[in-house]
Amino acid sequence: MASSRVPDNLPAYNPNKSTLAFGDRALPKIRRELSSGDVEVIQQALLLLNDLLHKPENITSAVREGLVNSLSLLLISDDSVIKYRSGSCLQLIAEHALGRQAFLKLNIINSLSRLFVDPEPLVRLHSHLAVEMCGRTKEGVQGLLDNGLIPILVERFISEQQIELKVASLESLHWCLMADPVPGLECRAIERLQPSLTAEVADVKWRIARCLYDLTVPHSGKRTACDCGLVKDLVPLLADDHHLVKTHAASVLMSIAVITEGKYALLNEEGLDKLVSLLADTTPAVRLNAVKALTLLAEAPSGKEKLMKSLNEVTELEGDSDDVIAKAAATAKKTITWLP
Amino acid sequence: MATGTVTRNPESAGAYSYSSQPRTVHQQQKYREVDTVRPCNIMYDKRVVRGNTYALHTLPASSQPNPLELQKQQETRRRVLAHKRAREQMRIHSPPPVEGRKHIDVQTELYLEEITDRVEEVDVHTQTDAFLDRPPTPLFIPAKTGMDVATQIEEGDLFNFDLEVQPILEVLVGKTVEQALLEVMEEEELAALREQQRIFEGNRNAELIETQRLEEQERRRREEKERRMQQQREALMKEKETAEKVAARAFAHSYLSDLVPAVFTNLSNKGFFYDPIQRNIETTLMPWLTSEAQKILDKKLTARYLLDTIIRRAVKRNLGIITPVPTPKDEEEPPATEEEPPSTVEGEQPPSTGEGEQPPPPTGEGAEDKPSGEEDKPSADKDKPTEVETPAGEGEKPAEEGGDKPVSTEEGGEGDKPAEEGDKPAEEGDKPTEEGDKPTEEGDKPAAEDKPAEGEKPAEDKPAEEGEKPIEEGDKPADVPAELDGEKSTNLEGEGEGAPVEGKVKATP
Numbered sequence: 084m085a086s087s088r089v090p091d092n093l094p095a096y097n098p099n100k101s102t103l104a105f106g107d108r109a110l111p112k113i114r115r116e117l118s119s120g121d122v123e124v125i126q127q128a129l130l131l132l133n134d135l136l137h138k139p140e141n142i143t144s145a146v147r148e149g150l151v152n153s154l155s156l157l158l159i160s161d162d163s164v165i166k167y168r169s170g171s172c173l174q175l176i177a178e179h180a181l182g183r184q185a186f187l188k189l190n191i192i193n194s195l196s197r198l199f200v201d202p203e204p205l206v207r208l209h210s211h212l213a214v215e216m217c218g219r220t221k222e223g224v225q226g227l228l229d230n231g232l233i234p235i236l237v238e239r240f241i242s243e244q245q246i247e248l249k250v251a252s253l254e255s256l257h258w259c260l261m262a263d264p265v266p267g268l269e270c271r272a273i274e275r276l277q278p279s280l281t282a283e284v285a286d287v288k289w290r291i292a293r294c295l296y297d298l299t300v301p302h303s304g305k306r307t308a309c310d311c312g313l314v315k316d317l318v319p320l321l322a323d324d325h326h327l328v329k330t331h332a333a334s335v336l337m338s339i340a341v342i343t344e345g346k347y348a349l350l351n352e353e354g355l356d357k358l359v360s361l362l363a364d365t366t367p368a369v370r371l372n373a374v375k376a377l378t379l380l381a382e383a384p385s386g387k388e389k390l391m392k393s394l395n396e397v398t399e400l401e402g403d404s405d406d407v408i409a410k411a412a413a414t415a416k417k418t419i420t421w422l423p
Numbered sequence: 424m425a426t427g428t429v430t431r432n433p434e435s436a437g438a439y440s441y442s443s444q445p446r447t448v449h450q451q452q453k454y455r456e457v458d459t460v461r462p463c464n465i466m467y468d469k470r471v472v473r474g475n476t477y478a479l480h481t482l483p484a485s486s487q488p489n490p491l492e493l494q495k496q497q498e499t500r501r502r503v504l505a506h507k508r509a510r511e512q513m514r515i516h517s518p519p520p521v522e523g524r525k526h527i528d529v530q531t532e533l534y535l536e537e538i539t540d541r542v543e544e545v546d547v548h549t550q551t552d553a554f555l556d557r558p559p560t561p562l563f564i565p566a567k568t569g570m571d572v573a574t575q576i577e578e579g580d581l582f583n584f585d586l587e588v589q590p591i592l593e594v595l596v597g598k599t600v601e602q603a604l605l606e607v608m609e610e611e612e613l614a615a616l617r618e619q620q621r622i623f624e625g626n627r628n629a630e631l632i633e634t635q636r637l638e639e640q641e642r643r644r645r646e647e648k649e650r651r652m653q654q655q656r657e658a659l660m661k662e663k664e665t666a667e668k669v670a671a672r673a674f675a676h677s678y679l680s681d682l683v684p685a686v687f688t689n690l691s692n693k694g695f696f697y698d699p700i701q702r703n704i705e706t707t708l709m710p711w712l713t714s715e716a717q718k719i720l721d722k723k724l725t726a727r728y729l730l731d732t733i734i735r736r737a738v739k740r741n742l743g744i745i746t747p748v749p750t751p752k753d754e755e756e757p758p759a760t761e762e763e764p765p766s767t768v769e770g771e772q773p774p775s776t777g778e779g780e781q782p783p784p785p786t787g788e789g790a791e792d793k794p795s796g797e798e799d800k801p802s803a804d805k806d807k808p809t810e811v812e813t814p815a816g817e818g819e820k821p822a823e824e825g826g827d828k829p830v831s832t833e834e835g836g837e838g839d840k841p842a843e844e845g846d847k848p849a850e851e852g853d854k855p856t857e858e859g860d861k862p863t864e865e866g867d868k869p870a871a872e873d874k875p876a877e878g879e880k881p882a883e884d885k886p887a888e889e890g891e892k893p894i895e896e897g898d899k900p901a902d903v904p905a906e907l908d909g910e911k912s913t914n915l916e917g918e919g920e921g922a923p924v925e926g927k928v929k930a931t932p
Contacts, residue, residue, distance in 0.1 A: 334625070334629075
């Protein structure tokens, strides 16, 4: 049996991955490797770590082991593979509350946001995803806002070419704007996002609409939206094929219609008929937003007059399976039939 | 294996022509003695660095040579060249060739040698044999040692791969699948969370807008309410204004209707429409008239005082000679006379302030009265000087004084008759107090008598020269000037005020 020949059927062996130490020793070993300074070793360790971090238990030990700090130091590496792999590791860590706390403590968001302008798209994507994960909690959003990410994200969205990256930057932007739309209004986000509303694919469009909704929540945002003719761009989106586009376009219109100028702008653009047609949509969110928007339009005399004709549709909606919608429809009906 | 052949081409000799006869080449030895390396003095060896190593000429650090340095080098080189040329010229040359001939180089060495440019050469060729295919390496078979022993192993006896591999494979596949599942589940969870969050957000947004709608509604209603209130307020204000205007108009009407007559009556009442002649008399003539009259009267008064003094002095002189027997009747008289003038003066004083003309006559009267009274008195004194100094006189006066003034009684207690005289001065001295009392009795004098407190001094000074005489003199001068002063001042004031007061009264309306 003894043979000097190397057997052909060797067990599967991935040369890109470093070997995993047993049990508790795995993460310290990885940490050592990460700080070794050898590019190849670091890459191997990162690939292994990437697999390990999918297991929630490992997150805790990784944070305790100080891996977050090691990874953040790798973000300024010259090697793009290291950068994006550490970015994706951080993304996995950010999915857990413990990881996010560590992020805020070490101000990883700042290091990650520096990678937004990295020449390598993959690096940018992972940094965006990691930042976006942070934005999902209140503390995380505060961290994003503290780093002044809103203008940067708007800038990134405008300059990015890849859909994936646009989506990622819009996701982060949404969380930031939901928490505090004022910096967005200050950097004229509405005006800058508006052109993309008609130019982009559905995936981007609905996210833009969502961001625009966040921006129009404060009064000044609504006024700005009216001033720059956002209604004109949004009304055609109500007839979009994608249900999310419809939902969010309706939500922006609903938000704008709160103020009187918005109501009349919407009525002038004949948004009312389109909204009425949305009442029979299959997606509940679309129906809800449409009925809310109509409620707002009913407060304008001319809108009320027009809505009196389509009162039937509203009344039908009162028997909707979703009680939120039913309630909204009842309110709408009350508003339409209200007499001073 | 490789065979090297040296060809000398003897066959091809015909094809070439030679300038010299071919000959064998002197076979040089391959190894030569190294005689070229002579032992040399290192002092002259160029490779040995002499002097300071810092000045050693080394390659410049920068690839770009310093232009300055370069220039310097060139210059040195040029200089050396020039030097060399100069030396060349300086050297002694063989004389120039004769015409038609020229110098040629000749060998002067011991042995003649062929001189040629052509380097001696030898052609050498080598040709390797063509390669043959290498025969395969024979399988290495170690030399056989020991004895051959064989064991028969059937298939599956020792190692069943499928069986052995199963647990490992299971672990591997299991781990992989676990990892994969973990990742898929994670992604799904995230997606579900996102969806959930999105739906929740949608509802939240809708509710937020509902809130904003209600806020907006509330704002509109409030504004409307405020507008209405404002309108109402404005209407009320206008109404009020109108009412006020109407009232004001009515009032103005009624007020203006009798304004003109009222003004005229008021002005005429206040004396704006006066008779210029009457006014002139009132303001200019009358004051002048009174002051003139006053002057005359003053003169008269002075003359009378003078007379009084003279008379009194005469009486005093005669006082020691005659011892008077006083009668109460006489006593009563002088006071009456004395009292009269002041009373009249006082009685007429108040009117003096009102009317400028009246005061002088009363003073005149008072003055006339007084002197008359005085004349009476001195006369009475002359006639019966006892009147003044009799105990009866004392009896009366002390009665008054005793009641009012203990001082005078004490003085009275001091003495005898001369002391009685001394009493008088004492009375004089006490006059202020007495006078202070008198008003209570007489009731008329107060203003006139109070003032003399100041006016007294001049009165006292005069009599002081004459010793104790001026008993009644002291009285008079003290009284009269004071009265006069009072009158004068009051008159003057009255006059001064009279006109202005009128003016004021007129002006005020």
